[in-house]
Amino acid sequence: MSEVDVVLPAMRVSYEAGPLDEGSLAESWHEQLGLWLAEAESAGVPEPNAMVLATADPSGRPSSRTVLAKGLDERGLTFYTNYTSTKSHDLQATRYASATFPWIALQRQATVRGTVERVSPAESAEYWAQRPRGSQLGAWASPQSRVVSKGSLDAALVAIERRFADVERIPVPPHWGGWRIRPETVEFWQGRPDRLHDRLRYVHDSDGWRVERVAP
CATH class of the missing domain: 2.30.110.10 (Electron Transport, Fmn-binding Protein; Chain A)
Known part of the structure; x- marks a missing residue:
């Protein structure tokens, strides 16, 4: 046992x-x-x-x-x-x-x-x-429920941060x-x-x- x-x-x-x-x-x-x-x-x-x-x-x-x-x-x-x-x-x-x-x-x-x-x-x-900016960026970056590597997910977040770097209000x-x-x-x-x-x-x-x- x-x-x-x-x-x-x-x-x-x-x-x-x-x-x-x-x-x-x-x-x-x-x-x-x-x-x-x-x-x-x-x-x-x-x-x-x-x-x-x-x-x-x-x-x-x-x-x-x-x-x-x-x-x-x-x-x-x-x-x-x-x-x-x-x-x-x-x-x-x-x-x-x-x-x-x-x-x-x-x-x-x-x-x-x-x-x-x-x-x-x-x-x-x-x-x-009302969501924090970080949560908004994460929603754009994450292909939720799909198989990913940590590196690819981190890279996706970096790309999204660059995409919206000059955007005050991130769209849905x-x-x-x-x-x-x-x-x-x-x-x-x-x-x-x-x-x-x-x-x-x-x-x-x-x-x-x-x-x-x-x-x-």
């Missing part, structure tokens, strides 16, 4: 942060998610807007990676990326995604599942203008923009003792939104 085989079964944390009740939820899923995001930020959780984005290709093979949420309102949850990336190819093909915020320090997580759509070019441009790359997850379900999970965790889920159907409790 390896050391990992011995240690992993013994890794266990008792969740004692407190219950999550239906009466404590906000009226809408996006208000509740905004509240938990704000509380994660106030608690000093690193990268509180980091979420694990899960997609699948047309054959059903899943992929997951961490991205940063950059928009939240009644329409959905937005993040930005390269439209030629693996995640974008998956989203273009299936039009569906799931994203989980793992606030482990708060013994919480929230999961958004639903269909996806590209955000408008105007909305992408508005967020692009044609291959870059936002995706919005339009939720069908949004689940809020709060850890409780003895693994009897609270799972409250906003569900959208023909009558609008409702909240249901799910067994842990």
Whole structure:
């Protein structure tokens, strides 16, 4: 047996942060998610807007990676990326995604599942203008998800820096923009003792939104 085989079964944390009740939820899923995001930020959780984005290709093979949420309102949850990336190819093909915020320090997580759509070019441009210049240059230089050498990537960045050296406002790359997850379900999970965790889920159907409790 390896050391990992011995240690992993013994890794266990008792969740004692407190219950999550239906009466404590906000009226809408996006208000509740905004509240938990704000509380994660106030608690000093690193990268509180980091979420694990899960997609699948047309054959059903899943992929997951961490991205940063950059928009939240009644329409959905937005993040930005390269439209030629693996995640974008998956989203273009299936039009569906799931994203989980793992606030482990708060013994919480929230999961958004639903269909996806590209955000408008105007909305992408508005967020692009807020990005640091280095991030803008990186978006131009990186052929995201393609096999590259470190040298070729560094050379691409140098070339882009030269290209835009005299440009004050770097334009949005044609291959870059936002995706919005339009939720069908949004689940809020709060850890409780003895693994009897609270799972409250906003569900959208023909009558609008409702909240249901799910067994842990």
